[in-house]
Amino acid sequence: MASAGTQKSANALARTTSVDEGRQIFLRGCSSCHGINAEGGDIAPSLIGVGAASVDFQVGTGRMPLADMSQQAARKRPLYNPEQVAALAAYVASLAPGPEIPNQVVASYERDGNTAQGGELFRTNCAMCHNFSGQGGALSQGKYAPSLMGSTPAQIYEAMITGPQSMPVFGDKVISPADKLSIIKWIKAAQNEPNLGGASLGRIGPVTEGLLVWTLGLGLLIGIAVWLATKAR
């Protein structure tokens, strides 16, 4: 009992320190846009209640801090290391309750997910924006749904529960946590899919293949036709 109690208070202590550390990072790196108390501003939303999951996704994928004020925050090298991201997440989570980082939930996706079912869910709920093989696609006015080929299981789960940027939220009642694991398992299977027939050309379907044939292929044929018609010397 005693040791459990000590363990608990030690956890609480660790939590407070990381909240403090997170607040420091927040004041230095985020508050100029999101406000001193994360209340939001003219150019950035309030972070009160967005939860640790949202911070882990946005900062962990390098989307935040924003590189520029373009249409959409792009995935890039994260500015903060995992400990700093965790501290930031702890600080934002301490402001108001919100979705937690699903590290433990996604740990069992390999065991509890069902690839075939995940594929069906993906095609109904995700494929219209992220492409039927998860390669991403265009939205309007320069916005786009990113490729999922570099996403980790936790990031995929976080995106579904927090709805970052243009993406809508897929709550646990609409897509159950078990179904989310199936979707993750399907995406991981798609990531590991080798190119069985040579160059996949981005796996975005017949448009790229056609474009390549119509430019490179026809160019080659025109070159051959020119060679055919030149007189030998």
Next chain:
Amino acid sequence: MSKEIERLSDPGLPDHVHRKADVDPRAAKKAERQVAILFSLSVIGTLLFVGSYLWIPATTFLFLPAMGSTNAQQLFLGLGLTLATLFIGLGAIHWAKTLMPDNEVIAERHEFRSEEKDRQDFVDTVKTQAAAAGLGRRPLIKRTLGIALGLVSASPLLLLRDLGPLPKKSLEQTSWEKGTRLVTDPGNLPIKASDLEVGAVAQVLPELKSNQERTLNNLAKDAVLLIRIRPEEFELSPERLSWTHEGIIAFSKICTHMGCAVALYEQQTKHLLCPCHQSKFDVPRAAKVIFGPAARPLPQLAITVDSDGYLIAQKPFSEPVGPSFWERSS
């Protein structure tokens, strides 16, 4: 003051210039070797094709720059066959261009018109035979033959009827009825209003009755997208507002332009996009078309909740879903 224009003389054909291989036996020998090398490369391609089929296991994968993980057998089968056919072609062309005879041959054109006697003979034959058949003297035969030929050539039109049953009213009806529950797709689970957060979407279908099954024809008309936004963001007529429930609004997912599934929802702008022709619908304004070729807003499904709190349809769609069709009344 007209100046006499000097008549240009026919310059004729340029002198025939012999190729190197025509005059120099050493060059001819060299060209011969080049053709032989090209054909030999084709043989190597075929050997690569056969060899990779026989000796590369089908499960071996290579990592190639710019191509990623690639099946080695398929790669070398393709490369082998390409080289085999390409070098036969290159060899044949090089052979023709360097060694085969290259002297110009002139073929004179002939008049296309037949000779006058042949043309007259033809007309005479037709006239004599037509007179011999007596079509002009026997109108009964002429008319019955005309009817017979006309009917037999028109009869295949009847087969067009077999292209399918007439659509009747099916294009204007969906499975949605008063009180039909909204269920998730896939999963077939009923949805409560509280299941959707603000900013959430759900792909839904009508709940099946015990004797129904989902056919593709029904799926193509029944698919509905549920979107929840803040109720104060709606800019709807009072009637349309009564079709929503606590900020949840339901639209047919079938584009009114060409029938693609409109499900690209941008949560921040609250626009729905159609992936096929980039039509854009503004969700808070009853899916008004704000860009693209769609002619009408997406039909809105009137929803409410039943006594158990599950989302249900208030009534069927008030207009046909999907693209325009000939007999569409509204």
